[in-house]
Amino acid sequence: MKPLYIFDIDGTVALIEHRRHILDRDDRLKWRDFYAACDKDLPNEPVIRTLEGLRHAGADIWFFSGRSDEVRDKTVAWLAHHTSFMSWELDGPMLTMRAKGDYTADDELKRQWLDAMLIDDRRRLVATFDDRDRVVAMWRDAGVTCFQVASGEF
Template sequence: MFYVFDLDGTLALVEHRKHFVRNGGRQWRAFFKACVDDGPNTPVINSLLALQAAGHRIEIWSGRSDAVKAETIAWLQQHGIDPALLIHMRPTGNNVPDDELKQSWLRACVTWPDAVYDDRDKVVAMWRREGVACFQVAPGDF
């Protein structure tokens, strides 16, 4: 089977930096840069690692800007996740909403994922509209 995992709010705990984008705040650059202090969402990481160990195809699709790709790779390695699983990141300067960005990646796929792990409400709704099972790992209304 093929599983996709989101990063921010799914594999990585981002509560400490949500203030940059809450209540009308749109300080996305600061939000992304603060990723170095993210904690691991251990149950979700363990799920990814177990699915991978069982031989399933795993990809990470993140709306996080690729301006922090080096930091992201270091974080993945620190938490035992193969950085080669990081397939999609938001291109620097791209401001397309997450649900639209991930939908474009989905529609470009030859093989669609069997299931996705994500947190943001509007992204979860998109996956479900597209007929992809989605495990919502946390409330994501930012």
């Protein structure tokens, strides 16, 4: 059975400091604008090297992202550019994103996705990589090892 690792994208695989200020706005479009700027993110090289090392060693890599699937095409293009994934590989459970208009808290959303995983996939899940404190706590409370790649108290 191939080991499985799950990576968050924003703040974990991708550096998002250039667009974090958008969330300070007090308007209804701030999240849409925040997600739309994702194609300008810089790669988090140490995390990507870790991801690539695990993949090269034979592990499956999935992405669980709180990004809206409105920017799925941009996300796939970014991952294909900054990792060894080909666009066509990022389908199905390999790239799970929030549905348009879903504002569920990211820790709750990722817990729902974890609970919906096939039992065989849960058994082969070795660890996750994330940056947000409450998401890291959720993974750990669920019994999943989580590597916190950055401080994430937001």
